[in-house]
Amino acid sequence: MFRLRSAATMAAFLSIVIAVGCGGGSTNNGTGGTGGGGGGTPPPPPPPPPSGPTLTNFTVSPTIAGTGANGVGQFVNFNWTTTNATSLSVTPIINGDDQALPLQGPFQDTSAPAQTTTFTAVATNGTTNSQPATVTLTVVPVTLTSNVTTVEAGNTVTLTYGGPNNNSTWQLLIGGNPNPTPLPTPTCSGNTCTGTFTTGALNANTTFTAAANGPAGGQAESTPVSITVGGATTITLTANPQNIQPGASSTLTWASQNASSVTIAPGLGPEPLSGSAKVTPTQTTTYTATATSIYPNTPPVTASVTVTVNTGGVGNLNHIIYMVQENRAFDNYLGVFANYRVNIDHIPGAQLSDVNDLHTLPPNYQICNPQGGCFGPFHARTVCIENLSPSWDETHYDMDLVGDDWLNLSQNSVYKMDRFLDTTLSGGSGDQYDPTHSRPLGYYDQTDLPFYYELGAQFATSDTWYSPIPANTVPNRMYLFSATSHGHAFPPTSPSDPAWQVETFFRALNDAHVTWRYYYQDNSVFLANWADWNDPTIQGNVRNIQEYYSILSSPNADQNLPQVVFIERASATGLDEHPDNNIQTGAADVQNIITALLNSVAWQDSAFILTYDEGGGLFDHVGPILATPPDDLPPQDLQPGDQQGLFNVTGFRVPVIVISPWVKPHYVSHLPMDYTAILKLIETRFNVPPLTQRDATAGDMTDPQNGFFDFSSPQMLAVPPLPIQPTNGDCDPHLEGHP
DSSP: OOOOOOHHHHHHHHHHHHHHHTOSOOOOOSSSOSOSTTOSOOOOOOOOOOOOOEEEEEEEESSEEEEOTTSOBOOEEEEEEEESOSEEEEESOOSOTTOOOOSSOOEEESSOOSSOEEEEEEEEOSSOBOOOEEEEEEEEEOEEEESOSEEETTOOOEEEEEEESSOOEEEEEETTOSSOEEOOOOEEETTEEEEEEEOOOOOSOEEEEEEEEOTTSOEEEOOOEEEEEETOOEEEEEEESSEEOTTOOEEEEEEEESEEEEEEETTTEEEOSSEEEEEOOSSOEEEEEEEEESSTTOOOEEEEEEEEEOOSSGGGOSEEEEEEESSOOHHHHHTTHHHIIIIISOOTTOOGGGSOSGGGSOTTOOEEOTTSOEEOOEEOSOSOOOOOOOOHHHHHHHHOBTTOOTTSOOTTOOBOOOOGGGSGGGGSSOSTTOTTOOGGGEEOOTTTOHHHHHHHHHSEEESSEEOSSSSOHHHHHHHHHHSOOTTOSSOOSOTTOGGGGSOOHHHHHHHTTOOEEEEESSSOOGGGGSGGGGOHHHHTTEEETHHHHHHHTSTTHHHHSOSEEEEOOOTTTTOSOOTTSOHHHHHHHHHHHHHHHHTSTTGGGEEEEEEESOOTTOOOOSOOOBOOOSSSOOOSOOOTTSOOOOSSBOOOBOOEEEEOTTBOTTEEEOOOEETTHHHHHHHHHHTOOOSSHHHHTSOOTTOTTTSSBOTTSOSOSSOOOOOOOOOOSOOOGGGOSOO
C-alpha cells in the first residue's frame, strides 16, 4: 500500500479525517445516564471547532527589484505567518518544481518577475481557505547607454546606467573579462537610480554591460553596449598543434596591429610584433601574448592559447561543464535512438543491439491502465503534455517490484515496470486531456529532437545512466548538489531543515581551490535552498549566464572559463523540458548553450555533460540498479501509508550526452551508474574529496573499457555539422494520449 502525495489526494484525505472526527453518533459514558428527572450529570459540551486558517504579515523585501534585458532579475525575499493551515499557495507561483512553500516565512524567490507584479497568497487547511493577502513588487529595468558608439583609439566614452532604487551594488562588465569593474553609487529618486561612468582610454572594440546586484542576491544586466574603436590595437595568438604528446613541440604564431611591443609568457618574453616560435611544454600550458598599444594611457591587449600535453588521462580536461534538465526518462527521449544510429545516421559499425531501448521490447508489448485498456509505446504527437508525478510513492509503484520487499533488495530483484498508467492522476493537473492515462508511453524521435539525436550519435551517450534515487526532482537534485538527500524521500518542507545545512559540492570546490561558476538563466537557483548560499564566497560565484556567453565568445575563453561550470535549468521561463513545458524550446535553449562552447577556443580541453534529474513519471522499460547509500540515514520523512524503502537503489534511467573532443566517437556506454558520477569525475580531475559514500563509489566515467572517454588522443576536435533544433512542433496537450 502507498499514499499518493498529490494536492488533490491530500485534500481528499483531510476531508475524510475531518468528516470522521466531526461525525454524529456517540456513546454517553457519563454517570446518572439512566435516571429520570435530571438526576445525572449532563455530558460536557463538544469542543469548539478549530478556527479556519489565517494568513498575516505577507510582505516582500525589497519592494523594488531590477530586471535585465534578458528577462533575468534580482532575487527577493517573501515573508508570511499562517495559523491552522496545512499548505500555502502564492500566485504567480514563487516556488520551484516539486517544492512546497513553508507555512511560515521567510522564503527566497529566485524567479522574480520581469515586470511589476502583484502576488496573492492564500493559506488552506484542505477544506477552508484564508482571506487572500496581496503584495506588489515593483520591477525596474536595468539600462545602459553611451554618449557615442564609435571613437578613435585612445579616447574615452561616458556611460549612463540606471535601475532600481533598492540599495543594489553596481558593476560594469567588460566583454570577455570575468572580472567586473565597480561602478559609483548612482543618484536615486523614487523607484529609480541613475549614474555615469567615464571609461579609460580605449584601444580595442569593447562591449560593456551594466549589472545591478540585488540586496537579496541575483543580478540584473542591461542590454550590452558595443563601442567600435577605430585604429584599434589587436593581437592574435594560435598554436599548431594544440594537443601534443609529452616531449613533442607546438608552434605559436602571433600577429599584431598598432602595437609598440609584444611579449609572450611563459618562457618567451619580448618578441617581434608578428612572428612564430616553437614551444615544448612539459605540461598543459596557457600562453598569453600581450601587446602594448601605440596609444598612450591605454591598457595592453592580450590573447591566449592553451597547448594541451596529453597525459593519457583525465588531466586533458581543463573545463567540465554540466547541465541537468527536468523530468525525462531514457525511453521517452532516446527510446528509438538505436534505429537512428543504424538506419538513419548510418554510424559505421552501429547495430541495434548497441542500445537497450524500445526495439528490445517483446512483440506487441503493452501495459494497461486501471480501466483495463492496454497500450504500447507510441510516437508522441505533441511536444507539451500534462504533468505526471514521479514522487517516492508513485515511482516505487510504477516500478512494480516482484514481492514488493523494498527493504531487502538484491541484484536478483525483478521490476515489472508496468504501472505507469496507474499514477497519472497524481501529477497535480490530473488527466484533463488524457482519459486513457496513456501519455507516459509517448516517446520522441529525431523528427522532434534532431539536435539531441545527432549530438548523441556523434559524441557519447549511455543506456545505463540513472537518477540517484526513486523520487522526484528535489531529493534527486539534492544528490547532485550534496551527494545525499540527508534522509529525505520527499522534498524538505522547512527552510531550516538540517538537509539544507550540509556541505554542498560548491563549498568542496572552494575548499579545493577549484575555480567554478554557477550560471542561472532565469533566476531559478536551487543552491539558494542551502545554508552555503549565505556565504559571500559562494554566492559571488553564482552569475547571470550572459557571463558564460561573453567568456566563450572571447579569444581568451580557454584562460577565463572556470574549471567547473554548472548551468542551472530555466524553470521559471519554461525552458527546462519539464512536462507542461515545450520540450523543443527547451532543447533549442540547450543548443545555444552547447554551441557556444563548440565554437570557442576552450573547446579543445573541455567536456560538457547534459542529463536530466529524474524520469518524471514517464515510461522506461529497464528497472533500477542498486547503489551505495550515501550515509547511515534511512528515510526520515516516510509516513504511515508511504512505501517503505532505503537509499540503496536508483531511480529510472535518464538521458545523458557527453560532448568533448576526448570522448569515444559514436559511443554508447553500458557501465551502470547514477549521475553522482559527474561529481566523481570532477573530484577525480581536480583532487576534490568526495562528499559522501555515494559519490565516492559512483561509476567511473573515465573507465578505459566502459567509460565515455578516450584520452589517448582527441578524436573530435573538428565538430561535425549539427542540425538546428526546430521549435514548431505541436504544443497541444489534447494530443497527449495514445492515438
